[in-house]
Amino acid sequence: MRIVIVYDNVARRAVDLGGAPLSLILGGFHLEGASPRRLGNIAKRLRPLAETLAPGHCTGKEALEFLRASFPVVPLEVGKTFSWEEG
Numbered sequence: 001m002r003i004v005i006v007y008d009n010v011a012r013r014a015v016d017l018g019g020a021p022l023s024l025i026l027g028g029f030h031l032e033g034a035s036p037r038r039l040g041n042i043a044k045r046l047r048p049l050a051e052t053l054a055p056g057h058c059t060g061k062e063a064l065e066f067l068r069a070s071f072p073v074v075p076l077e078v079g080k081t082f083s084w085e086e087g
Contacts, residue, residue, distance in 0.1 A: 008042070011049040023084060025050040026076065029067075032060030039063055043070040054082070 011025050025046065031039065043066070046053070053067055056076045067073055074082075 008045050008049070011046065015049050021048065022050040024052045024054055024074075024082070026054040026082075028056040029053075029059040029063065031055075031063035032058065034060070034063055036066070039066040043067060046071070054080075 007025060007027060007029065011022060014022055029042075031042070034042075047070060050071070052072045052074060054074045054076050055064060055067065059067070064073065064075060074080075
């Protein structure tokens with residue numbers, strides 16, 4: 001069985017179009033209950049695509065901690081705001 005991860009495909013396309021890694025991938029990753037192998041594969045595929053991840057609550061606590069080992073992670077919360085400088 002092959003699982004296609006939409007945020008991976010969308011992020012890869014954005015990087016291809018922009019020519020540089022993304023500052024942030026933000027959204028629900030839906031990884032609750034994912035195996036360590038799957039989490040490792042996802043982290044490996046996202047690492048060259050984004051500097052920071054902002055996963056929602058549906059990512060799951062274990063997956064969130066796993067991703068923190070590979071990325072700066074800013075968990076999404078109600079009322080969370082983001083700002084950045086264009087450059």
